[in-house]
Amino acid sequence: MELMTTKSGFDRMAKIAILVITAFLAGYLLRSILRPLPEEHSKQHIVSQQQSWWTCSMHPQIRQTKPGKCPICFMDLIPVSSAEGDIGPRQISFSQEAIKLMEIETTPVERKFVTAEVRMTGKVDYDETRVKHITAWVTGRIDRLYVDFTGITVKKGDHMVYLYSPELLEDQRALLAAVEGSKSISPDSSEFAKRLKSANVEAVKKRLKLRGLTDEQIEEIEKTGQPVDHITIYSPIGGIVIHKNATEGKYIDTGTAIYTVADLSKLWVKLDAYESDLAWIRYGQEVEFTTEAYPGEIFKGRISFIDPVLNEKTRTVKLRVNVDNSDGKLKPEMFVRAIVRSQIAQGGKVMAPEMAGKWICPMHPAVVKTQAGSCDICGMDLVTAESLFVTAEVPQKPPLVIPASAALITGTRAVVYVKVPNAEKPTYEGREIILGPRAGDYYIVESGLAEGDIVVTNGNFKIDSALQIQAKPSMMNPEGRVKYTGHHSH
Numbered sequence: 001m002e003l004m005t006t007k008s009g010f011d012r013m014a015k016i017a018i019l020v021i022t023a024f025l026a027g028y029l030l031r032s033i034l035r036p037l038p039e040e041h042s043k044q045h046i047v048s049q050q051q052s053w054w055t056c057s058m059h060p061q062i063r064q065t066k067p068g069k070c071p072i073c074f075m076d077l078i079p080v081s082s083a084e085g086d087i088g089p090r091q092i093s094f095s096q097e098a099i100k101l102m103e104i105e106t107t108p109v110e111r112k113f114v115t116a117e118v119r120m121t122g123k124v125d126y127d128e129t130r131v132k133h134i135t136a137w138v139t140g141r142i143d144r145l146y147v148d149f150t151g152i153t154v155k156k157g158d159h160m161v162y163l164y165s166p167e168l169l170e171d172q173r174a175l176l177a178a179v180e181g182s183k184s185i186s187p188d189s190s191e192f193a194k195r196l197k198s199a200n201v202e203a204v205k206k207r208l209k210l211r212g213l214t215d216e217q218i219e220e221i222e223k224t225g226q227p228v229d230h231i232t233i234y235s236p237i238g239g240i241v242i243h244k245n246a247t248e249g250k251y252i253d254t255g256t257a258i259y260t261v262a263d264l265s266k267l268w269v270k271l272d273a274y275e276s277d278l279a280w281i282r283y284g285q286e287v288e289f290t291t292e293a294y295p296g297e298i299f300k301g302r303i304s305f306i307d308p309v310l311n312e313k314t315r316t317v318k319l320r321v322n323v324d325n326s327d328g329k330l331k332p333e334m335f336v337r338a339i340v341r342s343q344i345a346q347g348g349k350v351m352a353p354e355m356a357g358k359w360i361c362p363m364h365p366a367v368v369k370t371q372a373g374s375c376d377i378c379g380m381d382l383v384t385a386e387s388l389f390v391t392a393e394v395p396q397k398p399p400l401v402i403p404a405s406a407a408l409i410t411g412t413r414a415v416v417y418v419k420v421p422n423a424e425k426p427t428y429e430g431r432e433i434i435l436g437p438r439a440g441d442y443y444i445v446e447s448g449l450a451e452g453d454i455v456v457t458n459g460n461f462k463i464d465s466a467l468q469i470q471a472k473p474s475m476m477n478p479e480g481r482v483k484y485t486g487h488h489s490h
Contacts, residue, residue, distance in 0.1 A: 140165030172227035
């Protein structure tokens with residue numbers, strides 16, 4: 001009985017062992033069948049590597065596998081795909097979702113004439129050519145000042161000073177004696193004697209004119225035969241009395257300034273142009289300016305002088321603008337804000353098409369003629385407008401330009417990001433270019449781009465950051481060797 005019981009227990013254990021072995025073998029075979037082939041395993045590995053990483057556009061060292069906030073600046077993270085496919089070392093691709101989140105904007109490279117705006121400040125001043133001093137031409141005593149205070153408006157020929165001068169008496173007596181002598185010549189006298197007497201009279205008259213007497217005063221002396229001991233000084237121009245330098249009863253010498261009169265119908269505006277803006281400024285250019293006294297009203301003038309010397313302290317150059325002030329609105333010492341708009345041609349040259357074929361005066365830019373000649377004001381020979389402007393003719397080919405926001409400039413290099421055409425998904429390529437001068441909101445392109453290329457104008461810093469993350473050539477790392485330090489979030 002015991003033998004049978006022992007044999008029955010042994011058979012039960014054997015059956016359990018066989019079931020365990022059978023289950024293990026079945027599991028092993030099933031796992032072998034379901035295990036992927038090496039090629040399939042490789043594909044799965046690639047797929048796992050093609051997941052999206054999220055990074056910060058301001059701190060490209062931050063990387064994590066899901067969206068969120070940057071732990072440094074708390075900006076929204078942007079997606080960057082780690083799969084590159086067959087794109088070049090300076091290229092990077094993004095999904096459409098990433099493009100929207102990065103707010104990437106583009107614009108085509110084009111050829112067009114652009115305008116550079118130069119803004120300046122300055123003030124209104126007197127036209128120095130229209131400021132005259134009323135002076136004494138003889139020594140004497142001021143007995144009467146007809147203009148009692150500054151600011152009075154006078155006209156040309158208005159009497160200003162009544163001056164007593166003993167010197168005038170001697171010259172007038174000499175004139176009367178010369179006149180009497182010429183009358184005493186008999187008709188039988190020689191022609192030489194007649195010419196001598198006449199020349200003596202004219203010489204004395206000329207001397208009196210140099211003393212300040214007018215032709216009418218000299219004729220009156222000849223007519224009455226009586227010398228006068230006073231002289232009236234008249235204003236040589238019309239304008240405003242801006243200085244009164246003498247008082248009644250004062251004895252003055254020859255050449256002493258009594259009044260200063262300024263004609264305010266023409267004024268100067270003196271502006272300060274920065275050294276960096278001189279490339280856009282030319283003689284004869286039109287200038288628009290506004291004043292505090294008349295907000296919204298635009299005044300115009302032309303550049304008539306550019307100081308040849310730079311102020312070493314302010315790093316500015318003085319400009320002089322001739323302005324018409326026939327309405328009397330502008331007043332000396334007014335503060336102004338001015339702007340010059342320069343049209344830019346190929347190579348960054350300033351052009352003035354309205355001056356093509358014109359002749360202009362180097363001293364008075366308001367004098368512009370269609371043919372050679374002389375200035376109506378100063379008599380100088382006119383010169384061609386081309387000699388004062390870089391170009392007056394309109395070039396047939398406008399310059400190649402890009403928006404200023406498209407260029408990333410490090411100081412020695414300029415980088416733009418160009419959209420790669422015919423790519424399966426949005427792909428951008430970093431490209432170094434050579435820029436010309438900046439004209440307003442545009443840069444002139446010297447080389448590196450062609451008309452029709454699509455450049456990134458917004459979001460280019462984010463693209464550059466993404467390239468840095470992948471250790472590719474970027475604005476900051478032209479060789480593409482990037483070593484990240486700091487926090488990495490996975």
